[in-house]
Amino acid sequence: MRTVTSKDGTEIAYDRLGDGPPVVLMGGALNDRATCAPIAELLAPRFTTYNYDRRGRGASGDTPPYSLDREVEDLSRIVDEAAGEAFLFANCTGGMLALEAVARGLPITRLALYEPPYIVDDSHPRLDDAYVRDLDAMIAEGRNGDAVAHFLVKAVGFPPEAVAHFRTIPAWPALEALAPSLRYEAAIAGDNSLPTERVRAVAVPTLVMDGTESPPFQRTAMRELAATLPDVTYRSLEGQNHRLVPELVAPLLEEFFTV
Template sequence: MTGFVETAQGVRIAYDREGSGPAVILVGGAGQFRAVDPGTRALTSELARRGYDVVHYDRPGRGDSGGEAPFTLEGEVAAVRALVEMVGGRASLFGSSSGGAIALAAAVAVAGVERLLLWEVPLGAEEGEDGAAFLAEIDALAASGDREATLRRFMAGMPPEWFEGMRNGPAWPMFERMAPSVRADAEALAWTQSAPRRRLWARVEVPVVVLLGAGAFPFFAEAADSMVASLGRAERAEVPGAGHGWEPADLAKALASHLSP
C-alpha cells in the first residue's frame, strides 16, 4: 500500500515500505520511479527478506509524488529528510546513479543518515565546469516546456537505445510527465563539482560504499575512485552487473553485507 509523507515545504512524497529492522531508503536515479522500476521494487523485497525496513519512494515530480517545477536539489534533500524522520530519525541511504549525488547531498545536510551505499554515480571531474554547463542546458530546455527534448538531452551520453526504448514504450506518458524533475539530477551532479570534494563532503563522516558492476563503464570507475579519495570512510566494492544494471538478488546481498555493523 502506498504511504505519503510531506516535506517541510508541503510537497507530498509517495512511498512503499516493506520489512522490519534497520531502515534503508532507496534514492532513485534520473529515470527511476515506482511505476516504471520493477528492479528497485524487487530490490525492496530482497532487502526486506534480509531483515531491513526498506522505503522505495517517488522523488518530487514523479509517479504519485507532488511538486512543481523548477525541481531542485534542495527539494530532493527535503524529501529524504522527511523520509528519515518518518522511519524514526535514522536510516541508511542507497543512491542509484544520479540518485547517489542526491544521497551525498542529503548526508551532508540531514541528521540521522547512518551509511551511504552508492551505485555507479556519474560524476564529472572534480571542480570541472561541465556539470554547470549541463545544468544550464537542462534549465533552458525545461523552461521551454519541451519535455521530450529535456529527456533526450539528459540521456545524450547514454546508449541511444535507452532513450528510444523509453520514448517508444507504453510508459512514455509517465516519463514525459516527470521530465522536468531531471533538472534536480543535473543540479546534484553540478553540485559535486562546485568545490574541492574533500571540503564539499567534509561533514559526511558515516561509512560509504561505492558500488560498481563488474562490467561498469570506465567513467563510473573514475568517479568511484574520486569518491573514495574524497570521503573519509569510503571503500569501493564490485557487484555482478553490466551496462549500469544489476540483478536485485545480487545487489541486495552486497548491500546487506555492507549494512551490517
C-alpha cells in the same frame, strides 16, 4: 502507498515494506519509486524499507521553486518516519543528493551508493549552461520526449541512433512523464565535479558500487570517490554497467547493512 508532508507542504509518497532496521531507498535520474521496488522486496525479510518518490515524480507533489535544500528536507521527513535514523541506498544522481544530505548531518548511519555520475577527468564531457538552457526550453515547450533524448545523449553519452531505438520501447511514455524532473538532476549534478570537501565530511560507513562494464570515466570517478571518503568499502559488480540490477545489488546491501 503512504505519504508524508515535507517542510514546504509538498506531499512525498512512499511505500513501507518488511520488518527490521530501517533502510531508505532513493532513485536517480528518470527514476520513481518503481526503480527501487524490487530491491525493497528483496531486503524486506531483514529490513523495513522506505522506498519513496522524490518530488516531481511518481505520486509525490512538486511545489516550486525547486532547490536542493527542499530535496534534503524531503529525505529528512522520510528518515523521520523511519524512527529518526536509517540506512540509505541511492543510485545515480540520487547518490549525489545522498552524499550532500549526509554531509549536512542527516541521521544516516550507513550509506550505500551505486555510480553517482561524477566526472574527475577529461574523458567525458561535463554538463554546462547550454545543456540546461536546451533542457529547460524543451520542457517548457512540452517536448518531453526530446528532453529525455537530450539527457540520454548529452549527459549519459548514448549515441543518437540508440536513443531512436529507446523511443520505441514500452517504458518510453513513463520516461517522458519524468522528464521535467531532469531539471532537478541538472541542478544537483552541476558540472559533475566531485565535491571533495563535502565528501570528506561524510563520516559514516559508506559502500561505493560500480560495474566493471561501466564507462572508464565512471569507474575512475568511483575509485576517486572511494579514495576520498573517510570510511569506505568499494565493490565492483562483474559484468555490470550503470543499469541497476536488484538481484546483484540487494545481497551487497544486506551484507553492508547487517551490523
